[in-house]
Amino acid sequence: METTRSDLTPEHFRPLGTGEKDGERIVGRPVGFWQDSWIRLKINRGALISLVLIILLFAMAFVVGPLLSRYSSFAQDLTRSYTNPSGEFWFGTDNFGRDMWTRVWAGTRVSLYIALLAALLDLFVGVPFGAISGFLGGRVDGVMQRTIEVLNGIPNLVVAVLAMVVFQPGILTISIAIGLTG
Numbered sequence: 001m002e003t004t005r006s007d008l009t010p011e012h013f014r015p016l017g018t019g020e021k022d023g024e025r026i027v028g029r030p031v032g033f034w035q036d037s038w039i040r041l042k043i044n045r046g047a048l049i050s051l052v053l054i055i056l057l058f059a060m061a062f063v064v065g066p067l068l069s070r071y072s073s074f075a076q077d078l079t080r081s082y083t084n085p086s087g088e089f090w091f092g093t094d095n096f097g098r099d100m101w102t103r104v105w106a107g108t109r110v111s112l113y114i115a116l117l118a119a120l121l122d123l124f125v126g127v128p129f130g131a132i133s134g135f136l137g138g139r140v141d142g143v144m145q146r147t148i149e150v151l152n153g154i155p156n157l158v159v160a161v162l163a164m165v166v167f168q169p170g171i172l173t174i175s176i177a178i179g180l181t182g
Contacts, residue, residue, distance in 0.1 A: 057108070057112070058112065060105065060108070061105050061108040061109045061112055062109060065101070065102075065104075065105030065108070066102075066105065068101070069099060069101055069102040069105070070099075071098070071099040071102050072102065073098065073099070073102045073103045073105075073106035074098070075098065075099075076096045076097055076098055077097035077098075078096065078097050079097065080093050080097040081093060081094070081095050081096060081097040082094070082095060083097070089101065091104060110171065113171065113175075114171060114174060114175050114178065117172075117175040117179070118175050118178040118179045121175065121176065121178075121179030121180075122179055125179065129144065129148075132144070133145065151180070151181075156177075156181040159177050159180055159181050160174065160177040160178075160181070163176055163177040163180070164177075
């Protein structure tokens with residue numbers, strides 16, 4: 001059961017005769033990776049607002065916050081404990097008389113450091129692990145995936161406590177624990 005169309009002839013399938021310049025004019029000028037990324041970011045308002053907020057958070061934590069605080073985040077003065085927010089102590093003080101404004105931005109710096117380090121650990125460990133698993137496939141992939149399933153079965157808190165026991169407690173150890181469980 002063969003059907004043919006008699007109204008289509010070879011003349012219908014001839015080239016249009018457009019030149020190379022016409023093709024570029026239709027397509028537009030070439031766009032690089034970073035320029036394309038910036039164009040897509042500008043279109044997505046939620047991503048643009050998030051980028052501005054992240055930049056603002058980094059600026060406050062690393063530049064503006066320390067410049068606006070006159071006190072150390074660890075300096076104690078029991079005579080000013082539980083001070084209400086004022087022009088001198090913008091967020092007030094805690095029970096040891098420490099400036100909460102300064103402590104908030106010091107804590108933000110530590111949190112951003114841990115998050116960045118954990119993300120980099122995930123990137124530099126997770127991507128090669130997944131690439132090897134996907135590239136080799138078969139039995140190697142099966143063993144690697146079962147290993148990940150066993151690690152995901154262990155609660156995150158247990159991994160963090162074990163990391164603190166094995167390694168010296170500190171920010172790096174917490175970052176490694178978050179990277180392993182992330």
